[in-house]
Amino acid sequence: MVQKITCIGAGFVGGPLGTVLAFCCPEISVTVVDKNAARIESWNSDDLPMYEPGLSDIIAQVRQRKDACNLSFSCEIRKAIVESDIIMLCIDTPTKNHGAGSGMALDLAHIQEAVRTIGEVATADKIIVEKSTVPGGTTSIIQDLLEAVSTGTYNFEVLSNPEFLSEGSAVNDLLHPSRVIIGCQRTTSGQLAAEKLAAVYRRWTPHELIITMNQWSAELSKLASNALLAQRISSINSLSAICEAVGADINSVAEACGTDPRIGNKMLQSGLGWGGSCFPKDVAALIYLARSLGLNSVADYWAVVLEMNEDQQSRFAKRILSCMHGCINGKLITILGFAFKQNTSDTKNSPSKNLARELLREGATIHIYDPMVSEAQIYRDVNASDEQSRRLRIFSTAGEACAGADAVVVATEWDQFKTPDICQAPYETNVAVGTNGMHTKDIQNNGAHHEHETGGIDWASIVDNMYRPAFIFDGRNILNAQYLESLGCRYVGIGHLS
């Protein structure tokens, strides 16, 4: 019976995962550890280090258990390792920026450091669960390292259990996973360890969604899933370029294709490209893996997915320039949205960054507003030269950011940017957990973390306060063209004639 679980790494995976584990398994004590003391302090406060809908609610619910609270955040990594039955590695694996595979391969330095610590301090058998995205074969490397550094004769069983949560819906994804993949060795002890982990997930996940396989398959499933999703978006974006050239409408094409149940309608939203910490690095890692296996045509195939994404971003910037009569020097362009997608403050590989840089290079003055990304983060990301910095300003409301603009560009699909008829109800989820007799809890989160998140922006007043001709560039195809044109502006979306 599992009594204690430690998640090493209190980031985008470890924090929400540890919280949901504690929430769904009241009898298991969960500790999330990290060597970053400031991050742990933040997890222990009311000001969490990240924004995820529903997260603060379930942390509050777990903390209300008072003496029975089974969730803690701590820097005492060694102590937590010693006390745990299962240790989950939720450690970042950034793309390498040096040496062999620079720009493509995943950097395993942080994982190796954590694994060494486990091997050195463990005083009993342990199950180590690899949650981070890793190149195939990493579980064997972890096994090898553990056995090499351990001072005792303990049994370390390493499982691959890739995490498929998306930022912005992490809590929902963890509570209702589409599948739980467990990769284990085909030995008795490997299968026993897999069963122990499966029993934890079965507390709230239907058993048919828990799939076991060998470790390589599990590791590759993670890269493959992200690569296939990224490829799908690159595919629809490549078609958007054709639509713009011939007068077809990408939304209609996506609808027509998506209604075929074999294709399905998810991840077919054309826009200015995918960002985030996962798609870019996982596609790059897959390309690197294929090249290192000598499978050059496989690597070339996936490389095009990456190129198409970059092409989509630069094509959009060029379109802004050409629509604005080939000159934006001295003009004011407002970018609405800086996060790489809605419901997150994460700006990693956000298309907005490249867009802002490109427009600054062309001589435009840039105003930026995002409901969740801090001013300091935006300045850091844009990394403007001294001269460009004088043309860059960050605002805390959309209305102020757009006042006097020649053009407004919607770069993130935040609900609040949507025109009234397209705007959906605020985030709300009724989460039913506990398939085995636990209480069913309702988590209500209407996304009211930020004052600007409630209510949509007032497009009529924004257009009213813009210079003429007033351009609205819809980089996420979330606006109603007719409505905006009726307000007197020129609407330019992605994947249809302007």
Ligand code: UGA
């Ligand atoms: C992605 C995967 O969706 C998760 O399943 C996976 O677990 C995660 O990576 C990970 O490896 O950790 P995430 O990066 O959080 O999740 O974001 P997505 O919602 O997949 O969006 C990625 C990018 O694609 C965003 O920039 C979004 O704006 C863009 N996108 C998404 C589109 O351009 N069109 C779409 O139809 C959907």
